[in-house]
Amino acid sequence: MRRRKYNLGNAIYFTMNGAILAFLLAPIAIITVFALNSAPYISFPPTGFTLGWFSKFFSSPEFMNAFALSLQVAAAVLILSMLIGGLCALALARGNLPGNRVLTAFFMSPLMLPAILTGLALFQIYLLMGIGRPIWGLIMGHTLVAVPYVLRTTLAVLHNFDRKIEEAAAIHGAPPARVFFEITLPLIRPGVLAGGIFAFIVSFDQFPISLFLVAPGGETLPVVLFNYMKFDLDGAIAAASMVSILMAIAVVVLLEKVIGLKAYVKL
Amino acid sequence: MTDNKFTRRTVLKTGAAVMASLATPSVVLAQTAILNITTWGGKWGDVMKNEVLPAFEKEFKCSVRADQAFPFLPKLQASPRNAPIYDVLHANSNEQWKALEEGIVSPKLDVKDVPNLKDVYPYAVSDKIVGVSIFTSAVGLGYRTDKGITKPTSWKDLADPKFAGQRGGYLIPVNGLGQAHLMMLGKLYGSGFTDLDAAYKALETLKPIKLFDFTGQMEKALLSAEVNIGIIHDSGIYRYEDKEPIEFAVPSEGVLALEQVLSVTPGSKVKELAHAYIDFMLRPDIQKKLSEAVWYSPSNTKVDLDPRFDAKLFNTPEKVSQLVQMDWKWYNEHKDEIDLRVARILRG
Numbered sequence: 054m055r056r057r058k059y060n061l062g063n064a065i066y067f068t069m070n071g072a073i074l075a076f077l078l079a080p081i082a083i084i085t086v087f088a089l090n091s092a093p094y095i096s097f098p099p100t101g102f103t104l105g106w107f108s109k110f111f112s113s114p115e116f117m118n119a120f121a122l123s124l125q126v127a128a129a130v131l132i133l134s135m136l137i138g139g140l141c142a143l144a145l146a147r148g149n150l151p152g153n154r155v156l157t158a159f160f161m162s163p164l165m166l167p168a169i170l171t172g173l174a175l176f177q178i179y180l181l182m183g184i185g186r187p188i189w190g191l192i193m194g195h196t197l198v199a200v201p202y203v204l205r206t207t208l209a210v211l212h213n214f215d216r217k218i219e220e221a222a223a224i225h226g227a228p229p230a231r232v233f234f235e236i237t238l239p240l241i242r243p244g245v246l247a248g249g250i251f252a253f254i255v256s257f258d259q260f261p262i263s264l265f266l267v268a269p270g271g272e273t274l275p276v277v278l279f280n281y282m283k284f285d286l287d288g289a290i291a292a293a294s295m296v297s298i299l300m301a302i303a304v305v306v307l308l309e310k311v312i313g314l315k316a317y318v319k320l
Numbered sequence: 321m322t323d324n325k326f327t328r329r330t331v332l333k334t335g336a337a338v339m340a341s342l343a344t345p346s347v348v349l350a351q352t353a354i355l356n357i358t359t360w361g362g363k364w365g366d367v368m369k370n371e372v373l374p375a376f377e378k379e380f381k382c383s384v385r386a387d388q389a390f391p392f393l394p395k396l397q398a399s400p401r402n403a404p405i406y407d408v409l410h411a412n413s414n415e416q417w418k419a420l421e422e423g424i425v426s427p428k429l430d431v432k433d434v435p436n437l438k439d440v441y442p443y444a445v446s447d448k449i450v451g452v453s454i455f456t457s458a459v460g461l462g463y464r465t466d467k468g469i470t471k472p473t474s475w476k477d478l479a480d481p482k483f484a485g486q487r488g489g490y491l492i493p494v495n496g497l498g499q500a501h502l503m504m505l506g507k508l509y510g511s512g513f514t515d516l517d518a519a520y521k522a523l524e525t526l527k528p529i530k531l532f533d534f535t536g537q538m539e540k541a542l543l544s545a546e547v548n549i550g551i552i553h554d555s556g557i558y559r560y561e562d563k564e565p566i567e568f569a570v571p572s573e574g575v576l577a578l579e580q581v582l583s584v585t586p587g588s589k590v591k592e593l594a595h596a597y598i599d600f601m602l603r604p605d606i607q608k609k610l611s612e613a614v615w616y617s618p619s620n621t622k623v624d625l626d627p628r629f630d631a632k633l634f635n636t637p638e639k640v641s642q643l644v645q646m647d648w649k650w651y652n653e654h655k656d657e658i659d660l661r662v663a664r665i666l667r668g
């Protein structure tokens with residue numbers, strides 16, 4: 054057997070990859086340590102092992118209500134942003150609209166504004182309109198910043214879309230609605246879903262917009278965690294973060310099982 | 321293509337289910353007056369939500385919406401003056417003064433509207449206070465007792481070179497305790513609380529110092545020995561009740577008052593209820609309950625605390641005379657220049 058020769062390029066390549074992986078995973082590792090540390094405050098190195106912080110998180114009505122609300126809002130945002138983002142992408146890619154590029158930039162603009170200002174502006178608008186702070190107002194705020202993710206991923210799919218398939222279906226007598234639901238929609242699905250997953254996670258973790266739009270007694274998990282941290286900086290925060298991370302993974306796995314995400318590799 | 325279904329029908333069904341669950345109407349309290357207030361979280365928030373607010377709602381046949389989500393002041397600033405988002409603002413003094421300068425809270429309360437005002441210590445309604453201070457914490461020096469540190473007796477002890485890198489303070493632009501301490505430095509090393517040059521010079525001598533955003537972070541830093549001495553309120557130490565090796569020291573120059581202040585918004589549509597709420601919060605029984613839950617010193621002179629609280633909290637004329645109240649109106653007027661200067665000092 055021939056011994057593989059030492060290759061400096063490979064060594065640098067693997068070292069860089071290792072460093073990037075470590076950089077990406079280190080926060081999760083640190084949160085795990087904090088969540089399992091028995092010390093009554095966040096500290097390093099750990100002094101013991103406990104699952105007590107998870108127990109505190111799951112037994113707290115405040116945390117659980119916020120967790121449930123965050124899930125509900127994120128689910129609504131997922132659906133709305135897929136609907137709005139997907140349709141906008143179709144219009145922009147297919148509609149021959151004048152000023153296409155300007156419109157695309159306009160739809161992407163919520164990502165360019167500081168989210169805290171978006172939150173404050175929405176808050177003021179809602180109050181001036183006498184709406185107050187309803188849950189649907191919060192969902193609208195989250196959707197505003199989530200739509201660009203769906204728009205971008207769907208546009209990427211549409212860019213490589215072969216329109217001859219649609220034309221063939223139409224020539225064979227399929228009405229436009231059938232062409233859309235049986236040809237167009239299945240083909241753009243990977244882009245819409247990929248954006249939808251981003252939208253879900255962006256909404257679930259959304260803090261700056263929620264800060265202004267949550268109503269008393271209807272706070273989302275990131276807001277509750279922020280307020281909790283001001284008074285109690287203990288492992289319950291880390292446990293909540295762990296649960297959020299696991300939940301995000303679970304959502305991706307669930308979508309893979311239910312809908313199938315293999316097509317994402319095409320993106 | 322996969323066999324998985326992602327059709328119009330599934331999308332619409334799922335969407336309808338989620339929207340329906342969110343649109344479920346909450347109980348509408350038609351005819352019931354609603355009082356919108358701000359309040360803290362943590363243990364304070366627990367006692368308020370579980371005991372104090374339900375008792376108030378029952379007695380005054382109203383509903384209280386208590387906002388615990390910071391930041392309160394920008395939300396109040398952004399809401400219409402004639403329909404403010406809060407009827408009662410609970411905040412520390414520095415924020416109350418900011419709110420007063422913008423005309424979004426009323427400066428003073430009348431004993432006719434809030435009868436329990438007649439029983440509060442003078443500091444609670446002094447010219448340094450907007451509305452009324454319902455409780456106060458004493459800000460002094462917290463230190464670890466297991467590091468061979470002699471109990472500090474002066475604010476100047478914080479500058480002892482042996483605490484280099486082990487002392488803790490606050491990010492002055494965002495923390496009231498840090499701001500009050502800066503004014504105290506002016507008094508300690510200069511001509512008075514407004515002697516900023518002396519304060520800046522003294523701040524230089526505290527470097528290296530670990531800085532925190534919130535008092536909760538300072539608490540944990542002391543508990544974990546990340547710092548061995550730091551500026552903190554007494555309640556942040558006493559709540560551990562000798563279970564941890566940390567103690568609170570009252571500097572001979574006095575403790576900084578960290579007041580819990582309530583004020584009413586001029587545009588409130590339920591002013592009578594707002595006054596009733598403040599009066600309720602000043603009742604001796606409510607004061608005792610909250611004092612003993614979170615180790616805040618009560619403002620009402622008629623509160624009888626249990627001995628272990630009585631021994632430590634500032635609840636006698638002699639003890640409250642040690643409280644130093646800051647001129648937040650003056651500070652807020654100079655805040656921008658102070659922020660710029662301290663940022664340069666602490667960055668360098």
